[in-house]
Amino acid sequence: xxxxxxxxxxxxxxxxxxxxxxxxxxxxxxxxxxxxxxxxxxxxxxxxxxxxxxxxxxxxxxxxxxxxxxxxxxxxxxxxxxxxxxxxxxxxxxxxxxxxxxxxxxxxxxxxxxxxxxxxxxxxxxxxxxxxxxxxxxxxxxxxxxxxxxxxxxxxxxxxxxxxxxxxxxxxxxxxxxxxxxxxxxxxxxxxxxxxxxxxxxxxxxxxxxxxxxxxxxxxxxxxxxxxxxxxxxxxxxxxxxxxxxxxxxxxxxxxxxxxxxxxxxxxxxxxxxxxxxxxxxxxxxxxxxxxxxxxxxxxxxxxxxxxxxxxxxxxxxxxxxxxxxxxxxxxxxxxxxxxxxxxxxxxxxxxxxxxxxxxxxxxxxxxxxxxxxxxxxxxxxxxxxxxxxxxxxxxxxxxxxxxxxxxxxxxxxxxxxxxxxxxxxxxxxxxxxxxxxxxxxxxxx
Numbered sequence: 289x290x291x292x293x294x295x296x297x298x299x300x301x302x303x304x305x306x307x308x309x310x311x312x313x314x315x316x317x318x319x320x321x322x323x324x325x326x327x328x329x330x331x332x333x334x335x336x337x338x339x340x341x342x343x344x345x346x347x348x349x350x351x352x353x354x355x356x357x358x359x360x361x362x363x364x365x366x367x368x369x370x371x372x373x374x375x376x377x378x379x380x381x382x383x384x385x386x387x388x389x390x391x392x393x394x395x396x397x398x399x400x401x402x403x404x405x406x407x408x409x410x411x412x413x414x415x416x417x418x419x420x421x422x423x424x425x426x427x428x429x430x431x432x433x434x435x436x437x438x439x440x441x442x443x444x445x446x447x448x449x450x451x452x453x454x455x456x457x458x459x460x461x462x463x464x465x466x467x468x469x470x471x472x473x474x475x476x477x478x479x480x481x482x483x484x485x486x487x488x489x490x491x492x493x494x495x496x497x498x499x500x501x502x503x504x505x506x507x508x509x510x511x512x513x514x515x516x517x518x519x520x521x522x523x524x525x526x527x528x529x530x531x532x533x534x535x536x537x538x539x540x541x542x543x544x545x546x547x548x549x550x551x552x553x554x555x556x557x558x559x560x561x562x563x564x565x566x567x568x569x570x571x572x573x574x575x576x577x578x579x580x581x582x583x584x585x586x587x588x589x590x591x592x593x594x595x596x597x598x599x600x601x602x603x604x605x606x607x608x609x610x611x612x613x614x615x616x617x618x619x620x621x622x623x624x625x626x627x628x629x630x631x632x633x634x635x636x637x638x639x640x641x642x643x644x645x646x647x648x649x650x651x652x653x654x655x656x657x658x659x660x661x662x663x664x665x666x667x668x669x670x671x672x673x674x675x676x677x678x679x680x681x682x683x684x685x686x687x688x689x690x691x692x693x694x695x696x697x698x699x700x701x702x703x704x705x706x707x708x709x710x711x712x713x714x715x716x717x718x719x720x721x722x723x724x725x726x727x728x729x730x731x732x733x734x
Contacts, residue, residue, distance in 0.1 A: 301343075302335050304384050305351055311377040312358045315367035327354065348388050355381070356399050363410030364403070364429070366422050378407070378429045382436050400443055404433055404450045415458040423458045430454065442480045445488045456495040461504075466492060468507055475511075486516045500591065502532050510540050517546040523555045524588070530558075531593035534645045536601055536667055538562055554584045561602055567609035571629050574602035600641075603628045607638055608647045612664040621657040632657075 299307070309328050331351050335343050359365050359381065366374055381403065389396040411426025430451040437443050455461045475485050493508035506528040513521050525541045538559060541547050551559055557577055561570050578585075578595035585595045610619060610627050624639070625632040639659055642648050649662040 301348060301384075302332070304380060305331055305355060308355050308377055308381050308384065309358060311373060312355070312362050312365040315362040315365040327358075345388070352384055352388050353399070356385070356402055359403055360406040362406075363413060364407035364426060366407070366410040366414065366425055374425050375428055375432060378403075379432055379436065382433060397443055397446075400433070401446055401450075404430060404447050407433075408450045408454045411454045412457045420458075423454075423460070426454060427451065427458075427460070427463065439474075439477045440479045442478060442484075444474070445478050445480060445484065449488055449491055452492050452495050456499050459499065461496060461499050461501060466496075466504065466508065468511060471508075471511065475515075482515050486512045489515070490521070497528070497590070502528050502590070502592070506532070506540065510544065513541070513544050513547055517544070517550050519550040519552070522547045522550045524590070526551065526555060526558065527585075527588040527590040527593055530598060530601065531590045533592070536562075536605055536645075536647070554581045557581075558598065561598075562605075567602075567606050568627055570602050571599075571606045571627065574599050575629060603630070603638065604642050604645060604647060607642050608664055611648050611650065611659075611661045614661055617661040619659045619661065621659070624659065635659075
């Protein structure tokens with residue numbers, strides 16, 4: 289989001305109030321529009337005291353409060369006849385509030401949040417009614433409101449949170465792709481406490497998670513964890529990482545200093561399955577863990593994650609590790625079944641699952657019951673120990689021999705090419721050599 293510069297309208301206070309109130313009245317039922325006009329008449333009397341003096345600051349503030357209440361009652365006054373009218377009037381109202389209240393006061397913040405919340409309510413109502421045009425108006429109003437405030441304003445996160453909530457309800461989160469790269473600079477600018485920033489990140493992550501965008505939810509949860517280590521946040525981040533279908537590590541969480549220490553109990557054991565336990569040995573332990581902690585995983589409340597998914601990922605990691613360690617690049621169905629603790633008849637399904645997850649490339653030979661490994665992704669392997677070094681050394685030697693053979697073949701081909709086209713006629717050099725040989729033979733005979 290880019291900042292915007294609000295152009296303060298050169299209108300007297302009474303005209304500003306009349307513009308905003310008349311706009312709000314057009315979003316009211318006909319009966320209530322009469323009440324709005326009567327309210328404006330009341331404001332006129334307040335603005336023109338009998339003694340001819342200027343209205344007091346408190347009088348103006350009281351009028352602004354009532355106008356804000358009108359916007360709240362009309363759910364952001366989104367029902368105006370013209371789309372552009374709603375946006376321009378919203379900016380005018382923002383100016384009126386800022387012009388009559390101390391922008392650092394709690395009341396100013398309360399009024400701004402009330403208007404933003406009213407727009408969100410109106411936008412969600414429009415989304416439920418299938419009126420995308422009104423939803424877009426609400427989104428633009430909240431975007432304009434965000435840009436109305438200085439970059440360091442503590443009201444920016446409040447308005448942005450309201451906007452994210454609306455986008456989530458309208459199934460339109462793609463319109464605001466919050467990424468760490470764009471969000472971190474904004475977080476550093478906001479003059480709010482770390483606790484408030486963490487609360488914002490947690491709320492935003494919840495909106496993305498509810499919408500099924502688990503990757504974005506994980507990014508925001510990790511940002512919250514980086515700002516405040518919390519066992520519950522770390523546990524939820526772990527669950528989000530494992531819920532992502534094609535993710536097989538928890539590195540993002542463990543990179544956060546202190547996050548690993550915050551995990552205990554079943555969460556601690558779960559991390560060990562993906563970090564400490566040998567990949568092949570982890571299958572049996574994961575099966576036992578999943579059986580014991582099915583209720584725990586369910587309680588984490590992350591869509592797509594259950595005990596069976598945990599076991600599935602451990603098995604796929606084991607399959608990938610077995611493929612990476614294979615010196616011949618061929619694995620029998622029986623060996624895979626034994627490693628994964630599954631029936632041999634199910635091996636092909638597991639290999640296909642690994643291929644779809646991008647963990648490896650392989651070919652299945654059903655007649656021979658063999659899996660021929662073409663390549664293995666590092667996403668499914670985590671350990672590089674003595675066995676892996678030995679395998680790498682062996683494959684490098686094979687590669688070196690293959691390269692040497694290729695070079696020899698190329699050199700041989702180059703020699704043949706240098707001799708020119710092959711014909712039945714002798715070359716000049718060959719004829720000279722033949723002549724010299726004949727002369728030597730004649731001299732010997734003489």
